[in-house]
């Protein structure tokens with residue numbers, strides 16, 4: 001990650017007013033920020049948000065880069081959405097960018113000072129700057145009818161570097177606009193990694209120029225027999241860039257050697273018997289596999305990883321590796337080790353579901369714990385970091401309760417409290433804080449077809465997972481969280497977000 005020392009100052013200068021307005025008394029420590037910041041100090045006054053603000057952006061030498069310009073223009077748009085519009089005259093809101101000299105060690109560190117006359121945001125990385133701006137945007141979004149912000153200081157940093165969300169675009173395909181909307185939601189909750197599950201038995205969703213039939217044929221359907229779809233490489237680049245500007249790393253996943261029916265249907269030579277499989281629109285898992293001892297398989301994987309690495313700005317490529325019920329342990333490990341080597345050859349780090357820890361992995365790999373504790377332990381034994389996505393807590397495709405229409409229930413029912421009230425440390429014996437890269441909430445798409453379905457399973461649980469990943473364990477508190485989540489649900493309503501009205505949200509905070 002780039003460490004670029006930065007300071008952003010937002011100054012509000014009042015011009016032409018004869019008498020100072022009376023300022024309301026406030027309490028910043030009561031703000032409903034999710035995830036909960038590390039430290040909030042209230043100074044009980046107010047920063048007024050009057051109309052007609054003149055926004056000036058000033059870049060000092062050494063401060064800004066091209067990267068920063070993107071960020072500033074994005075922040076300008078987001079402030080405008082919150083009613084902070086630029087005017088030709090009147091009060092001014094000024095952004096001054098410069099480089100502070102004391103870099104802080106924590107991931108995503110920022111400090112937000114809100115005073116009567118100025119808002120100052122300090123950070124020592126682009127990521128911290130982005131996180132701090134999301135806090136400011138939440139304060140604006142949650143201000144309701146008030147035309148002011150509470151004053152005080154927020155000092156904040158993330159507990160884990162990886163705070164992720166996974167979207168399965170294979171079982172059902174979701175277009176660019178839907179995914180961009182989700183990226184906006186992720187940024188708002190300081191989730192910084194979007195893992196896209198781009199291939200499975202039911203569909204191949206990214207154009208691969210050296211194997212065009214993957215999308216021509218393999219992308220032509222989905223669960224239930226709908227039309228499917230895929231991203232061209234140009235569209236995918238657009239998505240990666242949209243996310244990158246919002247400090248979100250896109251992690252592409254091509255699940256293999258199992259969960260590969262769409263590829264097996266598109267290229268007969270990937271099958272040991274040389275016969276193309278039929279397209280699949282059901283929801284069973286575990287039946288498909290590449291031909292492990294055929295060199296064509298590795299020629300295919302090499303071309304795939306080469307093309308994907310070239311359009312991936314993040315450091316990881318996810319190779320799946322889950323639920324292969326048709327292979328011996330030996331063949332499985334042989335395949336994973338060869339494919340991990342290919343990923344390494346193209347300069348990327350390997351990520352995979354926890355099963356990959358049964359193979360010898362290159363340094364810097366990450367095993368995503370979803371179901372098997374012994375695999376998480378095997379990862380730690382070979383110094384491979386563990387990403388926590390326990391199906392019983394973090395799988396957002398699980399139903400809330402027995403009456404939920406969307407979703408599955410094989411792992412658990414997951415109410416808001418279940419999604420909130422857990423900690424990755426202590427969940428698997430021997431897997432400690434230093435072995436854990438972070439947490440990720442996967443959304444598998446067997447039962448969901450459109451944005452409203454996604455929103456229903458995401459909200460409010462995404463907010464809970466965001467807090468598990470960001471907030472230090474000692475600061476987390478369920479009864480406090482549910483009060484803040486209730487405030488956010490009002491905001492979701494105002495944005496027409498189709499959230500699940502969890503009974504947890506209605507319960508009195510005690």
Ligand code: TNX
Pocket residue numbers: 285322323353370395397408444445446
């Ligand atoms: C298990 S999680 C799977 C997916 C399914 C999911 C449904 C994992 C690595 N494999 O193929 O979509 O359950 O909840």
